[in-house]
Amino acid sequence: MTTTQTASRSTAGRAGGTARAAVSSVPRRPRRRGQWAAWAFLAPVVIYLVVFYAYPLYRNVELSVRDYTVRSFVMGDAPFVGLDNYVKVLQDPTFGPAFWHTGVFTLVSIAFQFTIGLALAVFFHHNFRLSGTLRALFLVPWLLPLIVSASTWSWMLNSDSGVVNAALEAFGLPGINWLTSPDWALTSVIIANIWIGIPFNLVILYSGLQNIPSELYEAAAIDGANGWQRFWRVTFPLLRPVSAITLLLGLVYTLKVFDIIWIMTRGGPGTASTTFATWSYQLGFASTLPDFSPAAAVGNLLIILALVFGFVYIYTQRKQDIA
Amino acid sequence: MNGRRPWWKTVVGVVLTLIMLFPVYWMINVSLTPTSLMRKSPPDLFPIHATFEGYQAVLDQQLPYLATSLLVGLGTVVLTVAISAPAAYSLAKLRPRGRGALNFVLLIAQMIPGIIMAMGFYAIYLNLGILNTVWGLIIADSTIAVPFGVLIFSAFMAGIPDELMNAAKIDGASTWRTFRSIVLPVSRNSIVTVSLFAFLWAWSDFVFASTLNSGGSMQTITLGIYRYIGNNNQEWNAIMATAVVASIPAAVLLVLAQRYVAAGVTAGAVKD
Numbered sequence: 001m002t003t004t005q006t007a008s009r010s011t012a013g014r015a016g017g018t019a020r021a022a023v024s025s026v027p028r029r030p031r032r033r034g035q036w037a038a039w040a041f042l043a044p045v046v047i048y049l050v051v052f053y054a055y056p057l058y059r060n061v062e063l064s065v066r067d068y069t070v071r072s073f074v075m076g077d078a079p080f081v082g083l084d085n086y087v088k089v090l091q092d093p094t095f096g097p098a099f100w101h102t103g104v105f106t107l108v109s110i111a112f113q114f115t116i117g118l119a120l121a122v123f124f125h126h127n128f129r130l131s132g133t134l135r136a137l138f139l140v141p142w143l144l145p146l147i148v149s150a151s152t153w154s155w156m157l158n159s160d161s162g163v164v165n166a167a168l169e170a171f172g173l174p175g176i177n178w179l180t181s182p183d184w185a186l187t188s189v190i191i192a193n194i195w196i197g198i199p200f201n202l203v204i205l206y207s208g209l210q211n212i213p214s215e216l217y218e219a220a221a222i223d224g225a226n227g228w229q230r231f232w233r234v235t236f237p238l239l240r241p242v243s244a245i246t247l248l249l250g251l252v253y254t255l256k257v258f259d260i261i262w263i264m265t266r267g268g269p270g271t272a273s274t275t276f277a278t279w280s281y282q283l284g285f286a287s288t289l290p291d292f293s294p295a296a297a298v299g300n301l302l303i304i305l306a307l308v309f310g311f312v313y314i315y316t317q318r319k320q321d322i323a
Numbered sequence: 324m325n326g327r328r329p330w331w332k333t334v335v336g337v338v339l340t341l342i343m344l345f346p347v348y349w350m351i352n353v354s355l356t357p358t359s360l361m362r363k364s365p366p367d368l369f370p371i372h373a374t375f376e377g378y379q380a381v382l383d384q385q386l387p388y389l390a391t392s393l394l395v396g397l398g399t400v401v402l403t404v405a406i407s408a409p410a411a412y413s414l415a416k417l418r419p420r421g422r423g424a425l426n427f428v429l430l431i432a433q434m435i436p437g438i439i440m441a442m443g444f445y446a447i448y449l450n451l452g453i454l455n456t457v458w459g460l461i462i463a464d465s466t467i468a469v470p471f472g473v474l475i476f477s478a479f480m481a482g483i484p485d486e487l488m489n490a491a492k493i494d495g496a497s498t499w500r501t502f503r504s505i506v507l508p509v510s511r512n513s514i515v516t517v518s519l520f521a522f523l524w525a526w527s528d529f530v531f532a533s534t535l536n537s538g539g540s541m542q543t544i545t546l547g548i549y550r551y552i553g554n555n556n557q558e559w560n561a562i563m564a565t566a567v568v569a570s571i572p573a574a575v576l577l578v579l580a581q582r583y584v585a586a587g588v589t590a591g592a593v594k595d
Contacts, residue, residue: 056443256436
């Protein structure tokens with residue numbers, strides 16, 4: 001990536017020289033005109049980012065530092081309360097569980113997605129017959145609309161008529177109230193989320209594997225390394241950069257998972273599967289008397305959390321680009 | 324790889340794929356199950372009493388939702404490509420000052436949780452009185468795809484040889500003309516990739532639809548399914564039939580554009 005960019009930059013410089021030589025009557029204009037044209041092409045996206053990203057985010061911050069009610073929302077005269085909403089949210093009895101569940105949901109999901117994704121990537125790397133087709137089929141869970149996956153899992157995990165409990169009972173095990181018991185609700189949404197996230201990890205790690213030169217494996221094989229040693233001594237160390245990227249992106253994207261949890265359990269029963277994302281939605285949109293301001297405060301806490309990992313991701317990628 | 328292709332690996336691969344895709348199979352199986360057998364325990368593993376009641380219900384009740392989703396998806400594609408393609412051309416080829424900062428902003432933009440964007444949009448739309456409009460939803464949905472679009476387009480356009488553009492310039496083409504007549508046609512593959520993902524994400528969106536358009540006269544299929552789940556707990560064949568129909572774009576995408584999908588995942592490495 002970096003090399004292509006540098007290469008094309010130097011070509012562009014040379015081409016600029018040719019153009020300037022050709023239009024010798026206006027020696028300095030092409031460059032400045034180039035800047036104008038460049039920004040003219042960027043103008044739509046810059047305006048777009050300001051109006052449809054920055055402004056909603058600003059409104060969100062504004063919501064969180066004022067005390068909005070349904071009435072003042074329409075009138076626009078909500079009083080300024082500073083960080084009161086944040087204090088309120090931090091002291092809320094839901095904060096502890098939501099924080100814990102967000103952490104558990106994110107870390108457990110990623111641990112399984114990554115491990116299974118890596119194992120599958122290594123397996124599919126063996127290029128057997130049909131491997132391409134099967135790998136494509138593995139993408140299906142990732143492409144399905146989340147509401148489709150979530151509702152399918154809801155019915156599969158149904159206490160009385162679900163196929164999962166039917167399977168457990170067939171093996172003589174007792175059925176589990178997956179979605180309705182406080183002990184299992186979080187596990188259920190994590191299982192569904194792992195299923196959805198495996199393809200993403202598989203595809204990225206697979207592409208990482210393809211960049212490892214096969215000579216290294218041949219050399220290791222000549223030295224008498226077995227499959228297990230080849231994985232831990234060659235594949236794993238060389239895959240570390242790609243793994244870091246995959247994990248960090250996974251973190252950023254898992255932190256904000258909302259649809260699956262909301263559709264399967266609505267964060268319940270009680271707060272048994274509430275995360276920051278569902279809590280924020282719950283406060284802002286799911287009650288008859290919406291609490292927009294605390295909802296925005298929770299949302300902003302979630303942004304901060306996501307951005308921390310986001311910056312680590314960008315930092316890691318920059319470092320790898322330079323290396 | 325070395326000519327020796329052990330068949331047992333194919334067998335293992337097929338078994339793993341079947342396990343992975345079991346929920347998809349189960350969705351189809353339930354969609355074909357008659358209502359009377361829905362609560363049967365244990366459930367039938369194969370659709371031996373297949374019926375199309377569920378799909379009949381989809382035809383009767385869900386067509387308007389599907390039409391809205393189609394409209395929203397196409398609108399999002401147009402908006403996303405129109406905004407991200409010129410920007411990417413500029414970032415990749417015209418090298419404006421400050422492009423590093425813009426790239427950084429675009430990366431960050433992808434990481435903002437949808438639920439937070441939804442709350443900001445809700446506040447703005449409420450005050451402007453454009454809640455529950457289809458085009459309001461299209462704008463919100465495009466925010467999922469625009470940063471991704473710029474990323475994919477600029478990665479692709481960086482690879483277009485400069486000679487091609489310089490030739491056009493020497494022939495007297497303006498920057499805009501070069502973009503329209505040279506860069507865009509050459510970038511066809513990346514336009515396909517971006518369009519596919521923009522459509523799929525808009526089609527699948529639930530967060531924006533449920534916050535910004537839950538009271539409108541035109542609602543999306545994701546809300547259609549969500550309402551279905553909320554309203555009746557008996558007719559899961561109809562719910563699953565709707566889910567199957569809602570999965571069609573994903574299936575089409577996979578069959579027609581498999582290589583673009585894989586390219587999209589690895590290049591952008593994003594999904595909401």
